[in-house]
Amino acid sequence: MQGERLTAPTPPGTRLLHIGPHKTGTTALQGACHRARGTLRKHGVVYSKAGRQAKDPAIAVAKADPTPAEREPWEAFCKEAAESGEQRFFASSEFFATASAEAAQAAVKELAGDGGSVHVVVTLRPLRKIMPSHWQQYVKHGLCDSYETWLDGMLRKPPYREPTPDFWHLQRHDELVERWAAAAGPENTTAVVVDESEPLWQFRVFEQLLDLPEGLLEPEERHGNSSLTQSEAELLLQLNRKLRDRNWSRYRQGKVIREGVVPRLQSYEPAPGEPRITTPEWAEEAVAEVAERVVAGVEASGVRVVGDLAALARRPSSPAEPAAPREIPTEAATEAVLGGILASAALAAKATPPPAPAPAVPEAHAALADRPVRNVPAKDLVREVARRAVRKIRR
Secondary structure, eight states, rough: OOTTTOOOOOOTTTTEEEEEOOSHHHHHHHHHHHHTTHHHHHTEEEOOOSSOOHOOOOOOOSSSSSOOOHHHHHHHHHHHHHHTTEEEEEEGEEEEEEOOHHHHHHHHHHHHHTTTTTEEEEEEEHHHHHHHHHHHHHHHHHHHHHHHHHHHHTTHHHHHHHOOOOOOHOOOHHHHHHHHHHHHHGGEEEEEEEETTTTTTTHHHHHTTTTTTTOOOOSSSOOSSSOOOOHHHHHHHHHHHHHTTTOOOOOHHHHIIIIHHHHHHTTTTOOOOOBOOOOOOOHOOOOHHHHHHHHHHHHTOOOEESSSSGGGOOOOOOOOOOOOOOOOHHHHHHHHHHHHHHHHHHHHTSOOOOOOOOOOOOOHHHHHHHGGGGGSSHHHHHHHHHHHHHHHHHH
């Protein structure tokens, strides 16, 4: 791979728009670009200042009939692209993949502005890998359906829109490529097939598209979007169902689960051999048939393809053995409970007047309070929660 030319660079002044979709290595790429934005600029590449990823502009342009206020992030994004001049302007967000065909047309036209050039990049990953990964993401956002039930809805029950209506809009990659190629032109659209055996391969492709030195983009040591084990997913499912049965609002549930429980769970290190989520054999067959149609559609689109397109439809050499259900590890459950407690406390604090100034605390406690929650060991958090509870009881 060292020094290998995988693709030609885009011309200077190009607006390079990476649209995802979800679960195709977007988080790792965005983290690398965000960390290297200063170095990128030295090499003539402006990485959008919209944030780690350009989520707000993407949501704004994809939204049907947005208000002027809702369009502001997108308009600021287009202005930044125009001001980049002859430098390459680069932005990445999987939320661009949510756009309709009409919204994609508008996005390309408005981003190009007066005479600018837009090049769209779609990253592709085998559907058989995306299915369990995307289901987990839905569970993190409150889904109560088991993996098998969800697969049944997505693969066996036309029109394949329940319980998650957006899934195939995002993950029928042939249709996604077709929508954006119609907007930007096939000659201005590149499909990059992620090579999971080479974790740095995708970075090398984007370096070449942006005419950067090889090795400039490097992954973070760890990013916050790791996969769940079978037991962690089951824990979240049970929590989602319990909160649904108690009629919690989506806002409240999201705050506690997505912003409290999930981050704590992701700080838990699973034991070697802890069962992962496996796709049943019947679903593997159904997904392979869809993947074959995807490959044919991308081939027919006329877009530039980087990587092994046939890999998207390659079937496993042998079906995965279903993992036997296991009890949830105590440490994982503890992390989840702590995350829920802390998120609930933060939510409650927003709804109550600020308390009177607290008395001075020992130096060790003060140091603990100043540390981010994710960096505090579970046993210290338990001790701190207990200490605060005792203090409240004594008041």
